[in-house]
Amino acid sequence: MHSLYQNTRFLTGATSLKGMPEDTGREVAFAGRSNAGKSSALNRICHQKSLARTSKTPGRTQQINFFQVADGRYLVDLPGYGFARVPGGLQREWGAFIGRYLQHRRSLVGLIVLMDIRRPLTSLDEQLLDLCAQACIPVHILLTKADKLSRSASLAALRELKKQLQARGYSASAQCFSATRGTGLEEVQELLDRWLEAESA
Template identity: 40%
Template sequence: MLVKTATFITSASGAGGYPPGGLPEIAFAGRSNVGKSSLINVLVNRRALVRTSSTPGRTQLLNFFAVNDEFMLVDLPGFGFAKVPLAVKKAWGPMVRTYLEQRANLRALVLLFDIRRVPRQEELQLLDWLEELEIPTIPVITKVDKVGRSHRHRQIAPILEATGLPVDAFSFFSAVTKEGRDEVWERIATVLEESPAAVPAQEDSGGVQ
């Protein structure tokens, strides 16, 4: 994927704040500190298009970025970090569920898993939602540079068991070495090519605020 332009468009907490227009969207989700912002920055070859923070869980809105004025990347709020206020934790489910259910522009969701962590309730709940709503999923295992190649199988075994997905369903990514960047783009490009290029802007009107 040749990225010519990557531009922040807007942030939103609900359907009323989603950007108008019919550009197809690829969303990104995962636990706080899973490397979601770093993945997006590497994909678009920008150092700080998406802000990274030393305090995981700080991003609490849906953030929309236009790529080549052809499609959007949508950074969904992270989840599962202990220091986030309880009210914010409770808002995550409805915020994300509303987006998944109502956003006709959505073409696929890139779901991130840390190679060093066993998936927990939020990841598995999100997988269930994606299956229920028939939204294509691109699973990515991040931070693979933290584990030697000879130990990868042992590290990913609990992820495979918890998710019920085969190993070839996953892409392996490192923001440090850029491993997996091209593969993730290929999977995104395939989804965009197989899906309608745009949807009428009015399809998202009247959503829950």
């Protein structure tokens, strides 16, 4: 078990830039469609069952949640996008909020974008990747729920995604991931170590 992340704790939630912790240190944010399994991935990465709230109702995370890994090191859970049960005006408001965070947060060193391996690279995903490209934010994609496909089908989906990313000019890296089985867990933890410049305990 990677012991660094098992001590991660919830720090605070914010609904405005002013409500966020001081903009110092290093942080990695997690973003994705509301049904991409973002909370489950965060919980698995941190070896905790209820660090990030999971729900069968997409879009439950309605604020930016900050989790402290160590002194000056944070993981950030962004509100899911594309949820259908939220009024359009509120969706736009949250979208603008996330955009301001990505563009202005100096301590943000990378973004993990989660996509359901069966429905990757939607138009909303592409909008987020465009925004990250404009803000020069490094991106790593987790193709979640890889346990829903066979190993060969998962690898084929990953190859196809990489081909599409290259064709569209995105420089994001990508991997398969399963919160249920732990597929790809060490790979994403090692990436987080590099981005956070943290060493395992």
